[in-house]
Amino acid sequence: MDKDWMQIKNRALLQYRRGVNEFLDFAFSHTNDDKIYCPCFKCNNCLRKSREQVEFDLLSHGIVRNYTIWYHHGESLQDESPHSSSFDSHDDYMDKDDMENMLRDHFGVWDIEEDIEEPNEEHIKEDIGEPYEEHVEEPNEDAAKFYKLLDDSEKELYPGCTYFSKLSFLMRLFHIKCLGGWSNKSFSMLLELLNDSFPKGVQLPASYYEARKIIRDLGLDYEKIDACINDCMLFWKDHDKKETCDHCGASRWKFEEKDGKRKKIPIKVLRYFRITPRLKRLYMSTKTAFDMRWHDAKRIDDGYLRHPADSEAWKSFDELHKSFSDEPRNVRLGLASDGFNPFGNMSTKYSVWPVVLIPYNLPPWKCMKDPYLMLSLLIPGSKSPGKAIDTYLRPLIEELKELWNVGVDTFDAYEKKNFKMRAAILWTVNDFPAYGDLSGWNTRGALRCPTCNVETQSKFLTNGKKFCFLGHRRFLPIRHRWRREKELFDGTKELRRLPKQLSGDDILQQVFNLEGLVVSNHKDIKKRKRSAAGKEMGSSNPWLKKSIFFELPYWRTLLLRHNLDVMHIEKNICDNVLGTLMDIPGKTKDNLNSRLDMEELGIKKDLHPIREGEKVLSVPDAIYKLNNKERRSLCEFLQNVKVPDGYSSNLRRCINLKEKKIYGLKTHDCHVLLECFLPLVLRGLFSSHDVRSALIGLCSFFKELCSKVLTVKNLEKIEEQIIITLCKLEMIFPPSFFDVMIHLPIHLASEAKIAGPVHYRWMYPIERYLRGLKAYVRNRAHPEGSIAEGYLANECLLFCSRYFNGIETKYNRVGRNWDGAITHGYKVETKDKVLPIFKQNGRPSRNCKVTRRLSLEEIKQAHLYILKNCDQVTPFIYQRSQRLLIVLLLEERKGFRVLYLKEI
Structure with a gap:
């Protein structure tokens, strides 16, 4: 078959259109399905589409020109036609074409085929006698980098090599290094071996560092900013020349003696990765430009919540900020932050805090994936910044304000047009302690719930030495009969209404006297003045600062500024439930202190300790505790359960059948247990229907909440359900069971109604991303520097790997359960051809x-x-x-x- 039409650049020509039809006839004649893999530049044989869709894509985007053997569409690898390409080797064209497109996308150079015109005799100034060449300007820095890399992309790897150029070979080597986790030394050793093995004249560098110099222009950079050791200020911009902190007086430097010289070394260094060039590159790349407008071009608005763009928060933001929403290519971001130990050794106290940005413009199958998460700040250890994290967020906030107020000129590679790109943060994603650090709310006091705010109901348990959070009857309808029940709950009637939902303006009124308060970890500066707002709230002000995010002009208008993390809430609830049911020492919430607290409060008299004078003889068994036989049954069930590969971890390792204990559960183990296995096993364990129905109701709530597709109607139902469930739990379990994590689920359904599915707003993808950052640590003396350099190398290779062909990348690798090629399936007696x-x-x-x-x-x-x-x-x-x-x-x-x- 003649395939010369694949090399035609003008897709309007009749020859190209005929070639597309011939290809479609051939492809559909070799399949019984109504869809095939689309070989256009955008899909690159990764997405299956109908004939009409494939034809449209091939005419709009063009076919992948190096795909000259149609092996995805039924052609054998031995059937290559001598007319399949006008080049001597299709692989030679593949390499040159892909590297060329990569350089175009990275540098924004779209007319590289138009070479600079050579000066001729007419350009010579005869009256002066000087040639015109001497007055031609030198290319600027970016152009010089571009032409240098373009030259490397055209150099043969060695004389006579037609498969790889110098640049493409190096890029593939670096790609394998990143995927395989090679060390820099092993990479240098491999280069030495290749230089000795390849023919004379090979164009390979001698070491990793020489190779890094060649491709570093394809990556982006970061900025180092010195910081005060007590997290008071950054030595940045106007403070760049200062030697000591303005607030605590601490020195900026530590001094080391080397060769008789005294060398200044910054004590703390913040690494700042500017997000503007990274966002621009998403639009400048032909591989991602269209995906960045998926939320506007391809999303189906049918009332279901599948994506943040379907949420009320997104739509409300668009209505309030028309100038922003009128340009669909403007970027909506999420911000996530959490600390981790870079050494993987829990005995070493060291905490590094990355700040990660999530672009929500992308489609669901790319939105929360590692290649699209952006590291913006790397806050150094060895201690957590705590509330002083605002000090380190300053550069990012300044950049975000500029992106909102001014924007940046960006080239859209899909439409081949320039536009003014702006960006905004929709919300933050973090665990509960980090929630307090970013928002400024005190998540460790009596008013821990940030949603209930100052109306949080809590009691201090004098024997347990902790706060409990009861009073969920106030969320019931005002005429509900349980509001008048005394004996079943805490001995009082519930007459209060729902807590008021506070807007951004309400929050600003509460923190107005905290404006300008210096946040620091210095022991003297940490003592803050009580604000007038705090006096109105009660004995202590739950606000520790005014969040730096309120400097963003749109922050106060957001419906949801900080998310409650479902992942950690599930983990804590699962530990509470299992620990209490199985009476696990150290994890159970039902001990002697909790019984003494019930006795002091005068509730649940059947569970009070049995005394003889002042001495406690015993405590009665509770209906929610499992006996030895029931605990063994639970352990046997979990030990023998079999699930599909990748569904969960091996739960057998967490079961000690001899001691009838469960231990070592990870967050995802708790997620699977709470939503899937626990409801099954609880059905046959409890004779009490009340205990069984309450716990199963709690499990089913999280099962529905974590669905990938939500509806407002279903969310309203489970919101009513969780109120009833928590009230049932109050009737059964002791007050010590109700820590803040048991209380927080009452707000999760309302947050989902505002912001959409929870899997865009929980910490699972962020935790996996942090694990990847931890793997970059090679020099344990400088963990932050290792992470920064490793991230830059990986970021560069991820961008370049989109243009590779014939090699496994993060974008085309098959799943772990891939067993072979796709078959046509079994025929069935239905309208559909295959199952x-x-x-x-x-x-x-x-x-x-x-x-x-x-x-x-x-x-x-x-x-x-x-x-x-x-x-x-x-x-x-x-x-x-x-x-x-x-x-x-x-x-x-x-x-x-x-x-x-x-x-x-």
């Missing part, structure tokens, strides 16, 4: 060639799996017009078993 759940080939786990017949139980299991997981079956099950029955028939036909769906 998608059977499209992928399977492979045996061992070299086993023995086949056997399925047992009746296995057939029933397969039947149930199809009913629950196959979309084609759904219309049969839920159709009301006629009664249908799905029957699974296995027939022996020529030695093969054929799967049927038959309507009766």
